[in-house]
Amino acid sequence: MTSRLQEAEVIVWDRLSPFGQAQSFRRHNTIYTPTQPAQTLYLLMSGQVGLHLASREGRLLTMRVVEERQAFGLSVFERDATYDTFAEALTPVRVLAVPRSEVLQAMAEDGTLAMAMLELLGQQRMIVSRRIEEVAFKSVPARLASVLLEMSETQQVAAPQPNRLPRRTHQQLADMINAYRETVTKVINQFRDARLLDVDSSGITLLNPSRLRELAQS
Incomplete structure (x- = not known):
């Protein structure tokens, strides 16, 4: 992980983890889908989570595998947004679920947190764009x-x-x-x-x- 992204992950974890409620998911459980309103940000305490897109043929394309102490569900701070991927527990996982209202309030009060969230969302969008382009042409x-x-x-x-x-x-x-x-x-x-x-x-x-x-x- 680059130092800038690692710093952003640390900021998001440190500032938002106090607002999270612990939840557990079994392996292969779906945590959210692209049709769901983005109402919760997740901080991964243990395990691995896959973020997928699905083709029309039903095949999954994994955008990213989330590791411990990383955030996912980053669409949560966009207005009227739904999640942009499927999130699947690849192993048994434990997360901290942070409500959207808490995320937005914390971002409004903390410019450093807001910039860190934008950094992580920008990185995820770049990965999605790159992955789709590579599948098409490489x-x-x-x-x-x-x-x-x-x-x-x-x-x-x-x-x-x-x-x-x-x-x-x-x-x-x-x-x-x-x-x-x-x-x-x-x-x-x-x-x-x-x-x-x-x-x-x-x-x-x-x-x-x-x-x-x-x-x-x-």
Whole structure:
């Protein structure tokens, strides 16, 4: 995660967590859908949450995987807005649910919080736009390289290391780039053989980010 985004996440958590009510969701539970009015901001205490778009054919495209101490449901401060994605519990999760009224009041009283919320919403909108463009115009290796680099910039792990990413299943990665799991497995094996990355039980290490950037642009 870049320092600016990380700072924004910390500000949002610190300023809004006192207003949150603890809630729990089981794995695969839907937390919200794009048809629901955005009345609650969520702060993730534990687990992982996937933010998805659905195609007309019913396939899911994962925009982002939310990690602990990150916020989601950012449409909450837009007027008359609905949520812009599906939010699904990828694991058992615990969240702090902050009512929209509390978010708006806190933002009105705290300019630093308002700027942090805008920073996070802008980042999410940029990810959505980039992901849709890449699915339309890039090959699977290019899309996978791009999403791995994006994760290295925007994801926070428990013990941060350079170019170290949280663990993702091949299906989760496939959902993030609109590809079949078998194709993603084949490309990951190609990347490993080329010493571009390494995968173990706890995560992914990018061994050659420069080459991955070249692939992402191809």
